[in-house]
Amino acid sequence: MKAIRAAAVTLKDNPFEKSVADCLVYHEDALVLVEDGTIAAFGPYAELAPTLPAGADLVEYPDGLMMPGFIDAHVHYPQLEVIGAYGSQLLEWLERYTFPAEQHFADAAHADAVAKLFLRELLRAGTTTAMVYCTVHPQSVEAFFAESVRYNTRMIAGKVLMDRNAPAALLDTAERGYDESDALIRRWHGTGRQLYCVTPRFAPTSTQAQLDAAGALLRAHDGVYLQTHLCENLDEIAWVHELFPERASYLDVYAHTGLVGARSMFGHGIHLHEHDFCTCHQAGAALAHCPTSNLFLGSGLFKLFEAADPVRPVRVGLGTDVGGGTSLSQLQTLNAAYKVAAMAGHKLNAVQAFYLATLGGARSLHLDERLGRLAPGYEADLVVLDPKATPLMAFRNGYCRDIIEQLFMLMVLGDDRAVRATYVAGETVYDRERSGDPFRYAEG
Ligand code: GUN
Numbered sequence: 001m002k003a004i005r006a007a008a009v010t011l012k013d014n015p016f017e018k019s020v021a022d023c024l025v026y027h028e029d030a031l032v033l034v035e036d037g038t039i040a041a042f043g044p045y046a047e048l049a050p051t052l053p054a055g056a057d058l059v060e061y062p063d064g065l066m067m068p069g070f071i072d073a074h075v076h077y078p079q080l081e082v083i084g085a086y087g088s089q090l091l092e093w094l095e096r097y098t099f100p101a102e103q104h105f106a107d108a109a110h111a112d113a114v115a116k117l118f119l120r121e122l123l124r125a126g127t128t129t130a131m132v133y134c135t136v137h138p139q140s141v142e143a144f145f146a147e148s149v150r151y152n153t154r155m156i157a158g159k160v161l162m163d164r165n166a167p168a169a170l171l172d173t174a175e176r177g178y179d180e181s182d183a184l185i186r187r188w189h190g191t192g193r194q195l196y197c198v199t200p201r202f203a204p205t206s207t208q209a210q211l212d213a214a215g216a217l218l219r220a221h222d223g224v225y226l227q228t229h230l231c232e233n234l235d236e237i238a239w240v241h242e243l244f245p246e247r248a249s250y251l252d253v254y255a256h257t258g259l260v261g262a263r264s265m266f267g268h269g270i271h272l273h274e275h276d277f278c279t280c281h282q283a284g285a286a287l288a289h290c291p292t293s294n295l296f297l298g299s300g301l302f303k304l305f306e307a308a309d310p311v312r313p314v315r316v317g318l319g320t321d322v323g324g325g326t327s328l329s330q331l332q333t334l335n336a337a338y339k340v341a342a343m344a345g346h347k348l349n350a351v352q353a354f355y356l357a358t359l360g361g362a363r364s365l366h367l368d369e370r371l372g373r374l375a376p377g378y379e380a381d382l383v384v385l386d387p388k389a390t391p392l393m394a395f396r397n398g399y400c401r402d403i404i405e406q407l408f409m410l411m412v413l414g415d416d417r418a419v420r421a422t423y424v425a426g427e428t429v430y431d432r433e434r435s436g437d438p439f440r441y442a443e444g
């Protein structure tokens, strides 16, 4: 039995639909008890301390604020080497930076090294679950899942499918993409905590035959996910209309092929219409809001409050979209999400924001019965934040009058420096203060 003591915040319902009071759980001094990787008990320290068995391993963070580990609903691990690349919008950015970088993953040793760095950077940012694009190369998926198994993180990932409109070295075929994905699903889906995601990159780089093959993979394997991109950029959307003139909308290209269902995650969805939101709502499909990427690539402003409208709520996760995005930190991603909402005349409050990064992310993945909350029975993935991480934060923190102001300060000023420790299935996988290597496993 392991016990963690700190202040704690967790959400129990959706603050886009209910009041803050109905959603927020806050304990100034809380205890989480962990048994076999799962939360056995959670509550005020004073109540739970007497139940602590003698000899339990108790870790205390007197200045810490713990919460569920962050969930990144959309990220490309092979794009670490092009994060922050100057000067292009989406389609040119793909050609100039992204496709060359992804070709390096033909080399399994390169994939292995980048997967190791990526996992460490996620954990350093307090992210414990992510939905991840690999490259077209099966070895890029092998490298990623192998590293995730080592840390025992719950990750969702898949091999990119592309059979046109990309460099020859990055193309598969409808048949080969099917066979390679099928083999990866058999090997990895449900291996430990790993889950597979069928990953056609986006409509312009797949023929109809390949999109059909993706649909067939979903039908052949229970519980696998689908991820792709949708309505990110105006030139991209015009291109999709040229390539699929018979379809009513970009989303309809996917819907027509049976790719819009529960467990489908569409990256961006910036330029969607009411009809598309209704389609996603009815299907239980989700959108990944990636604000740092949308600003960086000049793609546009996601309509978060329209998507989350309680009249026909669409599930929304928060994505970093690195390398289009500029940070792996969900705190920095929330900072951008606040500004994007503000540009549309909305206020994203701190409780809504942290919902997106935790329980809302879990709901977008249909994993909210096991991830995204501090509550008995939930998987013990959590992050301990340090509201005094920098001199400025320590100073500003002194003027926060309540937990909601403190949370807001954390998402505006915080980044990976504000992560004191990260736990995965109850194990400390990252501890900022540990001497030597702060990570549980060596990089090499
Ligand atoms: N659309 C198709 N591929 C990509 C990608 O790698 N990143 C982003 N942001 N959009 C895409």
Ligand code: ZN
Binding pocket: 074, 075, 076, 229, 267, 321, 324
């Ligand atoms: Zn993306």
